[in-house]
Amino acid sequence: MAGPISRLAAFSDTFGQMLDDIDRVLVTREQIAQRIQELARQITDDHTTAEGETEITLVPILTGAMVLAADLMRHMPVRMKIGLMTVSSYPGKSLRTQGSNVLGSQLGDIHGRHILLLDDILDSGGTLRKVVPLLKEMGPASVKVCVLLRKDRSVAKETPCDYVGFDIPDEFVVGYGLDFDDYYRNLPEIVTLKKAVTATAASLNG
Numbered sequence: 677m678a679g680p681i682s683r684l685a686a687f688s689d690t691f692g693q694m695l696d697d698i699d700r701v702l703v704t705r706e707q708i709a710q711r712i713q714e715l716a717r718q719i720t721d722d723h724t725t726a727e728g729e730t731e732i733t734l735v736p737i738l739t740g741a742m743v744l745a746a747d748l749m750r751h752m753p754v755r756m757k758i759g760l761m762t763v764s765s766y767p768g769k770s771l772r773t774q775g776s777n778v779l780g781s782q783l784g785d786i787h788g789r790h791i792l793l794l795d796d797i798l799d800s801g802g803t804l805r806k807v808v809p810l811l812k813e814m815g816p817a818s819v820k821v822c823v824l825l826r827k828d829r830s831v832a833k834e835t836p837c838d839y840v841g842f843d844i845p846d847e848f849v850v851g852y853g854l855d856f857d858d859y860y861r862n863l864p865e866i867v868t869l870k871k872a873v874t875a876t877a878a879s880l881n882g
């Protein structure tokens with residue numbers, strides 16, 4: 677495939693093979709970088725009081741939102757803590773949700789804190805429907821949600837979400853934190869995979 681990430685293929689044959697698995701680039705690294713800055717500015721403004729105070733606990737849903745969290749937080753001039761939640765909904769070679777399971781969390785005391793929950797992608801909404809009430813039970817001052825991507829599905833658009841990076845077609849995507857069988861998370865762009873690659877998962881997704 678052409679474009680800036682094809683240059684990375686020169687580093688290793690195995691990475692080059694991963695790039696061969698790409699069908700289309702849906703969102704480029706430049707578009708992501710630009711949008712992250714806009715989101716960071718908006719989120720920071722929304723959390724700044726009239727007295728100029730900001731204090732947030734960022735909660736990325738692992739593993740997919742770790743790349744988003746790392747990029748977003750470095751554009752947020754905010755007094756910040758980080759909590760972690762691990763949720764699995766597309767285990768292994770899944771191409772559609774197998775139901776969201778909270779596998780663990782490391783949140784600290786979030787009572788009275790302003791929470792910004794981060795997820796990589798909003799699809800069926802099952803993850804947010806499970807996680808947001810769990811957080812609210814812990815007595816935070818507020819819970820807001822930011823997703824990098826939202827699929828073009830009515831169920832996704834009906835799921836409450838405060839900040840959306842990009843609306844994308846209803847297709848299975850990887851890169852920038854999103855995986856297929858735990859691979860491709862380190863691709864710097866949001867891409868679709870060739871059918872021949874995802875076809876290996878037919879039994880899970882049929």
Ligand code: 5GP
Binds near residue numbers: 849
């Ligand atoms: P939801 O619970 O809204 O159906 O889906 C949210 C989770 O499912 C995301 O955090 C992500 O882990 C996974 N997911 C949904 N759509 C995709 C996709 O197109 N690609 C990948 N890699 N994961 C997805």
Ligand code: MG
Binds near residue numbers: 740765766767854855
């Ligand atoms: Mg996954």
